[in-house]
Amino acid sequence: MSLNSYTITSNEHNERLDKVLTALSEDASRAQVQVWIKDQHVTVNDSYQKSNYKCQEGDLLSWEVPEPEPMEVLAEDIPLDIVYEDQDVIVVNKPKGMVVHPSAGHNSGTLVNALLYHCQDLSGINGVMRPGIVHRIDKDTSGLLMVAKNDKAHTSLAEQLSDKSVERKYVALVSGVIHHEYGTIDAPIGRDPKDRQKMGVVEGGKNAVTHFKVLDRFEEHTLVECVLETGRTHQIRVHMNYIEHPIVGDPKYGPRKTLDLNGQALHAKELGFTHPSTGEYLHFNSELPVELEQVLVDLTK
Template identity: 85%
Template sequence: MSLNTHHVTQEEHNERLDKVLTALNEDASRAQVQAWVKDQFVTVNGANQKSNYKCQEGDVLSWDIPEPEPMEVLPEDIPVNVVYEDEDVIVVNKPKGMVVHPSAGHSGGTLVNALLHHCQDLSGINGVMRPGIVHRIDKDTSGLIMVAKNDKAHTSLAEQLSNKTVERKYVALVQGVIHHEYGTIDAPIGRDPKDRQKQGVVEGGKNAVTHFKVLDRFEEHTLVECVLETGRTHQIRVHMNYIEHPIIGDPKYGPRRTLDLNGQALHAKELGFEHPSTGEWLHFDSELPEELKQVLEHLSL
């Protein structure tokens, strides 16, 4: 355990206890913080309070959170669409709805669980929870993801990502009609100060650049291809929302009234990188999900 303390500031005066604590613990969700409060791991001026307690300027918050139990990641017999595989690398076309690796809220059913059943040997650089995982795509984003099968491959792929030589092209259906053919969004991304569960374009955020071009226009929507120059959390979703063309079906950043889509219309369509051992350039392209195809056909009528 590690004891943490915080004196409530003037800006935090009258804020809920769980909201203040969530802002102070970036890796914790609001629900996790509420569980800490309920389990009496948190005190205010030495006494236990409820999550909805309104903090007063000068209150002393103390929280002593037990270390999480180490999780064991088990192989699971889950179908996985392997596009390419050799002794160094696997490229998978991930379905919408699948989490990439286990976490506190998703202990099973992830791509890592499926891959451990499929091939057993994945790189260990990212630890037991994220074996082989060099980059991620969101749970509700479908498409191509590369996974390292050994540490040498992992190091090579991570360096390519850092050097911005990996080609990643996404296709997204966004709200509204974009009238120009091409665009570049260069806007820093960080945690949204108003909602700690979201990312946003914020001053002092991490450098983030997204290039896009229009593939098709409809009466009230636009189909775009997005190319990532950087790889920030929720980058395309945040950037498209920033230019007031949010992705259709996006539960965090998208429009409230939207098309009948089960989740966001974002697909990691193309992936290209240099093979870690041979140096050969590998390029992969994937079909759009059937659900998105049907929506596009309907919009074309």
């Protein structure tokens, strides 16, 4: 078991223990956290409390994360939008709302479950929970994702990501009007110290660079193309929020009052990489989701 501790700040004062601990636990659901508390894996100031305990500023939380029970990842007959496939790689167009790989609270309905049904020959470098997965996009981000079908391909694609030779272009609809045509956001990203469920631009964070250009402007919004130089968690979402142009519909970083969209208006539109075996450069382009296209039409009226 791993032992963790955290001192309650004014931000969590009077919040329920289970709610605070869920926010501090990256992959655990609230139901799981409640089991930890019930099974006495959690203490507050060296005493056991119930899930509804109201945390006080200065309280010291200590908790052990129980070793997870072995999880079997099952193949599931889920439709896949396959853009390209050969013996080494698969490029899929992931729909909004689909989690990429199983984790606590998401052990079915993921892209990996669908891939295992489609083909059994996926790379094993990332283990049983993430076969073939070289990079990820968020659950509510749609678009292109490359998957490795063997370890050689996985190594090659991972090296290309590391040396920044993979082309990844996203399209995002953001709040507010950006008046300049181009921009680069070079700001380190790490866990937000005020909200452990969020990432943020923080001192000592990991290097993160996003380039953007304006594609279209509307009365209160801007359509931008973002190019990733690095691949940090929630990078585009955090960076656009940092320059005060958060992505429309983003439940974590966006404004509360927003357009009627089910999730953030962020789409992984273009993907380019060198084929692991042939050395050929492959480039793919994905149409914007119908829902986002309709929003753009409505904004031009």
